[in-house]
Amino acid sequence: MPQRSDARANRERILDVAEDVFGQGGKSASTEDVARLAGVGIATVFRNFPTKAALLEAVLVRHFDRLRAEAEARLGDQDPGEAFFGFFRHLVADAKTKIAIAEALLEAGGTDDGEAAEASQALRRAVGELLHRAQKAGAVRNDVELPEVYALLVGASRAVARASLDDQVRSRMLTIVFAGLTPPPSGARRTG
Amino acid sequence: MPQRSDARANRERILDVAEDVFGQGGKSASTEDVARLAGVGIATVFRNFPTKAALLEAVLVRHFDRLRAEAEARLGDQDPGEAFFGFFRHLVADAKTKIAIAEALLEAGGTDDGEAAEASQALRRAVGELLHRAQKAGAVRNDVELPEVYALLVGASRAVARASLDDQVRSRMLTIVFAGLTPPPSGARRTG
Numbered sequence: 001m002p003q004r005s006d007a008r009a010n011r012e013r014i015l016d017v018a019e020d021v022f023g024q025g026g027k028s029a030s031t032e033d034v035a036r037l038a039g040v041g042i043a044t045v046f047r048n049f050p051t052k053a054a055l056l057e058a059v060l061v062r063h064f065d066r067l068r069a070e071a072e073a074r075l076g077d078q079d080p081g082e083a084f085f086g087f088f089r090h091l092v093a094d095a096k097t098k099i100a101i102a103e104a105l106l107e108a109g110g111t112d113d114g115e116a117a118e119a120s121q122a123l124r125r126a127v128g129e130l131l132h133r134a135q136k137a138g139a140v141r142n143d144v145e146l147p148e149v150y151a152l153l154v155g156a157s158r159a160v161a162r163a164s165l166d167d168q169v170r171s172r173m174l175t176i177v178f179a180g181l182t183p184p185p186s187g188a189r190r191t192g
Numbered sequence: 193m194p195q196r197s198d199a200r201a202n203r204e205r206i207l208d209v210a211e212d213v214f215g216q217g218g219k220s221a222s223t224e225d226v227a228r229l230a231g232v233g234i235a236t237v238f239r240n241f242p243t244k245a246a247l248l249e250a251v252l253v254r255h256f257d258r259l260r261a262e263a264e265a266r267l268g269d270q271d272p273g274e275a276f277f278g279f280f281r282h283l284v285a286d287a288k289t290k291i292a293i294a295e296a297l298l299e300a301g302g303t304d305d306g307e308a309a310e311a312s313q314a315l316r317r318a319v320g321e322l323l324h325r326a327q328k329a330g331a332v333r334n335d336v337e338l339p340e341v342y343a344l345l346v347g348a349s350r351a352v353a354r355a356s357l358d359d360q361v362r363s364r365m366l367t368i369v370f371a372g373l374t375p376p377p378s379g380a381r382r383t384g
Contacts (some may be wrong), residue, residue, distance in 0.1 A: 159347030180372025
């Protein structure tokens with residue numbers, strides 16, 4: 001019987017490998033593949049994750065939790081505008097991985113309704129705090145609210161994941177979105 | 193043997209019904225269901241569309257062709273800015289239907305690579321012409337290009353289809369995008 005810390009390390013290694021494999025679109029990979037790449041026995045994987053769906057749900061939850069922690073860490077940044085726009089950019093750059101994991105989860109018969117949905121909501125709340133802080137600092141216009149900002153985030157993410165945009169087009173797309181979120185120069189009338 | 197014009201009318205009626213059924217997300221509907229709702233015999237459907245995938249591909253192609261014709265019709269509009277922004281809004285509002293048909297096609301074992309991709313490319317070119325005209329009229333900033341504008345269109349469409357946004361959030365999301373596409377007031381520095 002391994003020590004507790006060994007068991008934890010194994011669990012993390014399995015999650016790391018699974019995130020890597022499934023995040024890169026390898027949805028047909030098996031739990032056995034993950035065990036082999038992680039250098040652990042298949043029994044160890046099954047002890048932690050009884051099904052492929054359970055494994056993928058844990059990967060997705062951890063992925064959301066990490067992003068949320070990153071968002072929260074930026075709440076202390078000196079420049080609230082750069083904290084918000086930088087994190088928006090980061091989320092969109094990460095989208096392909098996240099969507100690939102979510103699709104593998106659904107294909108494995110799992111659901112993104114439970115714990116993954118909770119973790120996703122927590123991330124959304126953290127983005128809401130970054131937005132609020134950027135608005136108070138005058139870096140984002142005050143007349144926008146989280147639902148439409150999040151819709152743009154989801155949309156930009158799906159565009160990147162779906163159309164495999166190159167980095168330059170992605171960056172130019174975000175320039176348009178960010179220009180739309182930036183307050184007009186004072187004195188200028190609102191457009192759009 | 194029906195007259196030629198009857199045969200054409202039957203074909204159009206079948207496509208209308210199929211667009212309605214599958215566009216509303218009824219991807220499990222069968223070719224028999226479509227025949228019944230269209231009030232034609234199943235043999236008539238099969239004579240026109242040997243498989244469900246062939247039927248769905250024809251529905252999708254016709255859908256793209258119509259949108260393209262609408263875009264082209266707007267090329268003569270008095271106000272090139274309103275022609276472009278209005279059509280952008282129209283495409284996003286239509287997204288749910290279009291994506292539902294495309295998903296039903298893939299699920300029926302069809303592919304959106306062939307004729308549907310051609311029709312989709314023709315629509316993209318028409319949007320490019322609307323964009324170009326709006327830029328010449330000063331309604332859209334000159335430093336944006338079709339790839340990123342189309343990425344935003346795809347993204348906004350996917351956000352609407354995926355997250356079932358209510359109309360108000362959809363409209364507020366587009367307000368942000370349109371503000372980002374509108375040239376800054378003269379004299380103001382570029383933001384974003």
